[in-house]
Amino acid sequence: MRRIPSDQWPLIAAVLVLLVSGGALVFYILFQKPPPGGAGVPSPGRPAAPAPVRSLSSLAPEPRWESLDRFADTQTTSDFRQAMDRVYGDGTPAWQSLLTLVEGTGGPPRVDITRWSADAAAPRQPLSLRGTRPPPRYWREASELPPSPDPVARPLDGVKVAIDPGHIGGAWARMEQRWYQSPGSTTAVMEGEMTLMTARLLQPALEALGATVFLVRDGAEPVTATRPDDYAALATTPQQAELFFYRKAEIRARADRVNRQIRPDLLVCLHFNAEPWGEPDTVTFTEINHLHLIVNGHYDATELALDDVRHEMLERVFQRSEREELRLADAVSRSLAAATGLPPYDYGAGHMAGNAHRPLPENPYVWARNLMANRLYQCPVVFTEPYVMNNREVHDRVVAGDYEGERLVAGKRRPSLYREYADAVAAGLKAHFLAHRPSGK
Numbered sequence: 001m002r003r004i005p006s007d008q009w010p011l012i013a014a015v016l017v018l019l020v021s022g023g024a025l026v027f028y029i030l031f032q033k034p035p036p037g038g039a040g041v042p043s044p045g046r047p048a049a050p051a052p053v054r055s056l057s058s059l060a061p062e063p064r065w066e067s068l069d070r071f072a073d074t075q076t077t078s079d080f081r082q083a084m085d086r087v088y089g090d091g092t093p094a095w096q097s098l099l100t101l102v103e104g105t106g107g108p109p110r111v112d113i114t115r116w117s118a119d120a121a122a123p124r125q126p127l128s129l130r131g132t133r134p135p136p137r138y139w140r141e142a143s144e145l146p147p148s149p150d151p152v153a154r155p156l157d158g159v160k161v162a163i164d165p166g167h168i169g170g171a172w173a174r175m176e177q178r179w180y181q182s183p184g185s186t187t188a189v190m191e192g193e194m195t196l197m198t199a200r201l202l203q204p205a206l207e208a209l210g211a212t213v214f215l216v217r218d219g220a221e222p223v224t225a226t227r228p229d230d231y232a233a234l235a236t237t238p239q240q241a242e243l244f245f246y247r248k249a250e251i252r253a254r255a256d257r258v259n260r261q262i263r264p265d266l267l268v269c270l271h272f273n274a275e276p277w278g279e280p281d282t283v284t285f286t287e288i289n290h291l292h293l294i295v296n297g298h299y300d301a302t303e304l305a306l307d308d309v310r311h312e313m314l315e316r317v318f319q320r321s322e323r324e325e326l327r328l329a330d331a332v333s334r335s336l337a338a339a340t341g342l343p344p345y346d347y348g349a350g351h352m353a354g355n356a357h358r359p360l361p362e363n364p365y366v367w368a369r370n371l372m373a374n375r376l377y378q379c380p381v382v383f384t385e386p387y388v389m390n391n392r393e394v395h396d397r398v399v400a401g402d403y404e405g406e407r408l409v410a411g412k413r414r415p416s417l418y419r420e421y422a423d424a425v426a427a428g429l430k431a432h433f434l435a436h437r438p439s440g441k
């Protein structure tokens with residue numbers, strides 16, 4: 001057998017790394033998550049040593065690890081551990097192998113952050129955790145605001161709110177798989193249109209409470225300048241190029257607009273939910289209807305193993321977004337539950353089991369889940385998922401459209417679906433700021 005000359009080892013190693021990371025990327029693209037048991041994924045209870053593998057989500061840019069340096073000493077190790085255990089982790093110690101807390105060594109307490117995509121000579125970035133100063137961030141918690149000059153009528157005075165109407169709608173709704181039309185009906189149900197209608201009602205409702213409101217999109221057109229064709233070379237199928245466009249690039253473009261231009265105190269991400277509906281032209285209706293709110297969290301080992309995801313999560317952990325996000329979700333879930341009468345959705349029962357956990361044990365409507373559309377925004381996100389679109393009653397309310405006052409729809413006098421939704425979100429935000437903003441007295 002011929003020996004391989006030693007000067008070829010670097011080349012062979014590089015090819016191997018390329019093969020491994022290329023394979024992982026293809027797998028991730030196909031299944032949205034890398035394979036369980038991949039590099040650096042620890043077995044429960046026994047953190048494994050991180051492997052030197054570069055690992056990024058599809059279309060994700062290289063993380064700028066040095067951006068985390070600005071958070072030095074903004075929290076303590078117990079703050080960090082609590083946030084990971086309560087919200088960001090998945091209930092296992094998986095995170096500890098990638099984010100190692102170091103205490104009692106004589107030096108300042110710190111977290112060692114694994115960064116596979118950085119300099120191979122320094123795969124760990126230490127960050128001091130002495131908890132001596134507040135985190136730098138562009139948004140303010142309600143408790144950090146000055147008192148409102150008119151606290152009862154305008155509790156949101158001076159608050160900057162961004163509204164993200166989920167999805168795109170219009171000509172893109174079929175591609176997004178957020179479109180169906182009941183046989184015999186002339187009205188198509190399109191989530192992107194419905195979220196925009198709700199957003200346009202929510203905007204004046206929040207402005208009346210004193211807020212300055214920005215819509216992240218105000219039309220049935222994408223925010224990203226790219227189109228599916230731009231991803232043809234990267235994708236293996238036309239459907240995958242479409243996914244890259246509407247699920248990846250579009251959300252990144254919205255996050256850029258929010259984080260760089262709008263920089264709000266909070267963002268409301270409006271969605272409608274659905275149960276599996278089969279083919280969009282012969283939709284399967286359901287009796288099921290429910291409500292839930294999503295806070296960013298529940299990162300499992302395979303998600304944490306991706307450098308970009310881990311970095312984006314750490315921006316949120318160090319900004320302590322979860323504290324305000326949980327309070328907001330609690331308030332808005334209560335107002336939405338009261339207005340809609342909907343029962344809580346249960347991730348433990350359906351096909352989504354294991355994707356989320358409840359960070360507020362006393363509130364069954366609030367779930368922690370890691371989505372691109374709540375991870376990339378660097379401010380607290382109120383992510384709402386009321387109404388099942390292929391529930392028959394919801395369908396009839398969509399067909400009835402928006403109207404003032406009450407009308408007889410699906411056998412009951414009621415407000416329009418959109419006003420009920422928008423008014424309830426506004427009521428929840430009002431309750432939050434009334435409860436947490438300083439009164440000045």
Ligand SMILES: [Zn+2]
Pocket residue numbers: 166167191271272273
């Ligand atoms: Zn949605």
